[in-house]
Amino acid sequence: MLTGLGLNPIEEDVYLRLVDRGEATAVALGAALDHPADAVVEALGGLARHGLVTTTPDEPGLYVAGPPTVTLGSLLAAQRDVLHQVEFAITELAERHRAAASRDLGGLIEIVTGVQPISRRFLQVLESADREICGFTKAPPVAVGPRDNPAEAVVAGRGLRMRTVIEQSYLADPDARVDIDQALGRGQEIAIAAELPVSMVIADSAIALVPAFADPQDTPRAVLINSSGLLSPLVTLFEKTWSEAYPLNSRTVIEGDPIPYAEGAPAPAQLAPLDAKILDLLLAGLTDRAAANKLGVSLRTVTRRIRHLMDLAGADNRIQLGWRATQRGWI
Template sequence: MLAGLGLTPVEEDVYQHLVDRGEPTTAGLGAALEHPPEAIAEALGGLARHGLVTTAPDESGRHVVGPPTVTLGSLLAARRDELRQVELVITELAERHRAAASRDTGGLIEIVTGLQPISRRFLQILESADREICGFTKTPPIAVGPRDNPAEPVVAGRGLRMRTVVEQSYLADPDSTVDIDQALGRGQEIAIVAELPVSLVIADSSIALVPLLAGPQETPRAVLISSSGLLSPLVTLFEKTWADAYPLCPRAADEEPTHYADTTPGPARLSPLDAKILDLLLAGLTDRTVANKLGVSLRTVTRRIRHLMDLAGADNRIQLGWRASQRDWI
């Protein structure tokens, strides 16, 4: 039990006996414990070096133990310091191993292992961008989720263009509406697709971080890519996906509803509720999911969709999407 503090089995037996029985002599310890006298003498010497046992000053040969919370606590603190030093050495060795691996690949890629290192690299990429950040957000996020990212508002305040394609399943999160509205309010551009192949973040088309798929019991890993030859396909993938995705538009919370005649041409504004229903509907969500996300009844959603179809002069939902685009409702 005390081996973790550096005590041998004999030292632990002697120490526990001293704690239970007071101040026995060496002879008494030999009679009580099934250890040879030389082993007990060696154990007493080891306990004394650890500061756990002292010999009574009256030359009676009795051995005294101090309060365990003090003596063992001091030993425990020293062991913790040693372990902290070992941890620092391990960290240094890991960095050296990473640097060697980078040299082996010409510095073009780096394998990042563990949630904390991945999160650190992710934030470093965001903070290093000069022009634009773009990325894919799958569900669930591997390292940094939308509300776990303190650097995103700071980066948005620097005037960089930020484009994110979000997987449709992310909208099932009850808090996703708030997250998206806040991001849109900061000027971020967000679009929705049914499914994404990977999560990734790309800064200035010059560096990318791509989390690797891992099982629930596996340590998360990601690839940091700085090779233009490897980056080019990722940038192309993002741009193609962005072009095909459904864009979300920021809506003013206090915007007054506006009604339109069936023949009203040109740009138009919808009530906040109708606008959100239309956005989520065109993003591919079912009526029931839309109702759950907006906190209204399914009947209300169905009625508002019918109202939108009447306003647009649409006979079905496919026509509604087409005419909503014509009227700049989306």
């Protein structure tokens, strides 16, 4: 029990017996504990050096235990100081180890281990951006969830462009729609993809944080990448995924408009019959009004469905819609 405070087993036995008896001689303690007399005397000397026992002025051979709350409290405080120093030394050694590893890799990457260090690096990446932050979000988060990430709101207030592609499975979280709507309200651009290869965040195409693949039961790890050569494929992957993802808006998120992906599946290969007919007529060169007359629907319906097709394809204009429709096999 007391060995954690620096006492050896015999010292602990002697002290506990002396606490029970109040006072005793070395001979009496030795007889009670069945320890050799010289071992008991040595233990009493050690206890005296720790300030745990004293002798009475009238009887130098009679030992008295000091108040445990005072004497042991002092030892406990000393041990705490030692542990704090050890903890500081471990932190310093870990930093030196990390720096050495970074030098070995030319400073190109850093392996970050543990939830708190990953969260700290994540926030540092966000705060380092001057122009844009982009990334992928899968579910579940490795270390930083949307409600654990107050820096996003702060960074968004700096006028940076923020683009995020989220995986469809992320919407299984009951609070996901509220989180997304709040992010959209801060000016963040969000699109949805059926599936993403990995979560990641990239700042100014200059630095990225990517979770490392590991067993969910293991300590989380992430890779901080500082190399433009290593970042280039990630930036390319993001831009390609962003161009093909379905952009979200507050109305879709809050009112529950259908998101154009089946559960766990990619974008649909076939359109609804009315959408397919409108797309065919549009690509044939008919105006919206002419298409509406030919199909026997209102002009408003045609205009609304074309807007839906553009959103579905991630197209900014009707020419791009034709190109994306060809890519997706809609025509």
